[in-house]
Amino acid sequence: MSFRGEEDYIKQIFQLQCDNPSSAYVKTSELIQLTGHAAPSVNEMIKRLVSKGLLEYNRYVGVRLTSEGEHIAANIIKKHRLWETFLHDYLNYKWDEIHDEAEALEHITSDRLSEALYAFMAHPKTCPHGNPIEVSIDDQHDSEEILLINASTHHAYRIIRVKDTPDVLEYLDRIHLKPGTTIRINENDPFNEFIEIKNDDRTKTIGYRLAKSIVVKKLE
Amino acid sequence: MSFRGEEDYIKQIFQLQCDNPSSAYVKTSELIQLTGHAAPSVNEMIKRLVSKGLLEYNRYVGVRLTSEGEHIAANIIKKHRLWETFLHDYLNYKWDEIHDEAEALEHITSDRLSEALYAFMAHPKTCPHGNPIEVSIDDQHDSEEILLINASTHHAYRIIRVKDTPDVLEYLDRIHLKPGTTIRINENDPFNEFIEIKNDDRTKTIGYRLAKSIVVKKLE
DNA sequence: AATTATGATAAGGTTACCCTAATAAGGAGG
DNA sequence: CCTCCTTATTAGGGTAACCTTATCATAATT
Known part of the structure; x- marks a missing residue:
């Protein structure tokens, strides 16, 4: 079972890895910064995720998602962006109001629901912020x-x-x-x-x- | 802050009260039965809800929602039925597949989202099971x-x-x-x-x- | 090499929810 | 009155996430 807290960490690690594809590892301090959680909390979570096989960890170097971890992250981000799109395009939310709502929805969205929503919206390519719905960590985006x-x-x-x-x-x-x-x-x-x-x-x-x-x- | 577990209890109590409007009180044993939780868990939750002012409790008699509790219950049930309607009418879920998904969605749905969804679907009167979207405990339904x-x-x-x-x-x-x-x-x-x-x-x-x-x- | 900065972790606490096993309190019947 | 059964509650535990405080270990810099 994946829990909400776990998923949030995975997602943040994924995003840090994407932001900085050069350095393969995400430093614990970055995670502390980004999540806003205390060092021991982050440390504890890292261990949990390592023990679940979703994360690789090297002391004093940082963490990196395993392929399973990456898969989970991409899936959650997809759900996040699908909801953002739905809220914006169908429920008339303004584009700066959709993030928090999507943040809550993403974690309780089944794959079934995700696909149904995707189909309902006729498979949009990006969310309202221009980010792709289908994500991959080694997406080399358009070099332009x-x-x-x-x-x-x-x-x-x-x-x-x-x-x-x-x-x-x-x-x-x-x-x-x-x-x-x-x-x-x-x-x-x-x-x-x-x-x-x-x-x-x-x-x-x-x-x-x-x-x-x-x-x-x-x-x- | 209302948590998921709390909300589930409130909802179930509400439904038991509706099923049996004659006897004002819901017995602890009924809750144990319906929720599937152990007696001490239910007992503990009852105390939590009483301390939050959402529940009245008489030993050996049972529980009853306060008006605040009723309000919360009706709100959750509304969200539940809105999602059921959305899943069924827009995402082509079959009517026996919508309950569990709605069960998860209802708890993380803000009032803002609830209203937006309600408006998007043009204010449906009932969910696919025929139950009213807007609920009230002393709804005397059509006597027919x-x-x-x-x-x-x-x-x-x-x-x-x-x-x-x-x-x-x-x-x-x-x-x-x-x-x-x-x-x-x-x-x-x-x-x-x-x-x-x-x-x-x-x-x-x-x-x-x-x-x-x-x-x-x-x-x- | 010594100092400083950073990173890791142990110890102990909190809250929301769940559990089992054992006990207490009320009510019904012999 | 006492037993039996239902109902309530206590005692003691567990887990997921969080926290603070304090103490390590290592890296970086002087």
Whole structure:
């Protein structure tokens, strides 16, 4: 039996692995940071997951999902994004309101229900944040797709997807940026860690922290 | 905060109260029976619910929901039936497959989501089993609606609703009885506790245990 | 090599829910 | 009155997740 807490850890580990495909291991400290749980709690959970064969663990190095763990993670994320899509496209939730609700739904969604929902919505490709419904850890995404921090000055880009954490979304919603939006880079200042962009004839400044949560693709 | 276990108890107490509106109290033994939990577990939960002000308890007499408890129960049951309706009408679940899935969904459904789902489905009146979406404990239902065990011989009735427990539903599905179906009573034998009915030109025998789970209304 | 920073873990506690086994409290009948 | 049965409750445990505090072990840096 997989429990809610377990699934949350697995999901977070998966996402950390995706964010940083270069380094194979996720550090315990990252998990402590991301989950908001105390060190011994994280430690305890790591052991539980190792004992269930979902995680590999090297002291002082970090953790990595086994293939079984990855499979579980991808499945939960799929359910999460299906619900997000449903809430947004069918129940008229705003895109920054769907995350928490989906967070609860994903854990009690059977595979049967997941598939039924998927079919009902005619197999959408992505969630409202632009993230793919079907996930794989070694999905090499379109090499044209880069993080906004790597975008070059005086070029136009389209926003492909954004990370679905409530704070990021709420902010993006306020400044009217979402997948599909076209932007122009006025300036990318790595020293001061901000990017100035233009869309809808308005100029907006985006800090690097946020710019790391946005994936874009160069136009033409 | 209401937890899943608590909510399950509240719901079951509510349903027992509805089944037997004459006797105001639900006996602990009935709860033990219905929940399948051990006596001390039930006892402990009763105390928890009393301390939260959701339950009244008289030793050796039984329990009764407070108005707050009733409110919570009705809310959960509403969510349950909304999900049942959604699964059945939109996701093509068969009517005997929806209960368990709804059982899990109801507990993590926010009021916001409940209302959104309700609106999406255009405010259905009943769930696929014929039970009302909006519930109240002192709903005196239509006085014309009676339990099948009280039906009289040689009259025609329409099935209004059935109790949504998996065993009952599976059986009813096999013999093709559901809300809306018209039946004729060939014989009602209280001594042997069975009823013989006719529908679709077929004769079927129904024991009293099942007949107690079926509500019907006399035709013409 | 010594110090500092970071990571790991032991010890002990909490809450929500569940259990078994044993005991106590009420009521019915001989 | 005392036994028997139902009902209630106590005592003692377990597990999944969390916590704090304190003490290790190792890595990194000076």
